[in-house]
């Protein structure tokens with residue numbers, strides 16, 4: 001083999017190794033929805049590049065062996081697919097999660113990049129494989145659509161974050177579908193309903209109806225609200241209770257440093273009377289809540305409302321979480 005060919009193969013192997021190192025190094029940089037989805041989508045270009053490198057190796061190594069240039073594409077796809085499978089299988093045996101979607105994204109990345117390269121490949125000329133100009137454009141269009149569809153969950157999350165950031169200092173008012181990507185319940189159900197007339201706070205709008213189950217520790221959570229709360233004085237929101245008696249609801253606020261220790265976050269028991277309750281919590285109180293430190297008001301990560309072992313199922317309505 002000629003020196004230049006050897007060099008090319010070494011280079012291509014280096015490209016593949018670098019792509020794998022990137023994959024390993026940046027696995028779950030932060031436990032944040034957006035990063036997770038961006039990382040998942042990152043499999044597409046990464047394995048796209050890997051498949052092109054395999055194509056280059058195959059075309060260089062077995063240049064004369066296969067008369068049909070398509071064989072190299074099939075080899076590249078199989079090798080990229082196998083590598084994707086192997087990296088996930090290895091993860092299966094480590095604390096990290098193996099993910100079928102990652103393998104699918106690996107395959108999609110390989111198809112998109114190989115497909116695109118195919119329409120530009122000069123080696124095809126004179127090999128018997130002929131692509132009309134029209135067919136080339138159809139392949140390119142199909143590849144772009146496939147890539148976009150595969151990246152849809154990520155694009156969706158980017159939309160949700162942009163919308164969240166634009167709406168701030170409103171944190172949650174149940175008026176946007178984007179918002180619901182950040183809202184969760186445990187042992188409770190959330191439904192977005194038109195504001196009941198007596199919820200004088202927000203007539204004509206929607207509110208969140210939470211049905212807490214009496215079993216377990218039901219809660220409602222706003223995960224990853226807009227994180228930087230500096231420059232504001234109060235957190236406020238409204239709770240409407242249908243209960244004939246006063247109920248106690250615990251408000252919890254975490255920052256990203258929260259370590260599952262109750263003293264390491266803000267906790268406050270709210271007495272919720274029948275009817276409308278307007279809650280205002282000074283941010284100073286929240287900042288100074290943890291026992292041995294201050295809450296990082298640049299990095300708020302969770303707002304939760306929970307009930308401790310209610311005697312019966314309890315329904316409340318929530319609205320207008322915001323800073324002032």
Ligand SMILES: [Ca+2]
Pocket residue numbers: 173174175202205206207319320
């Ligand atoms: Ca509302």
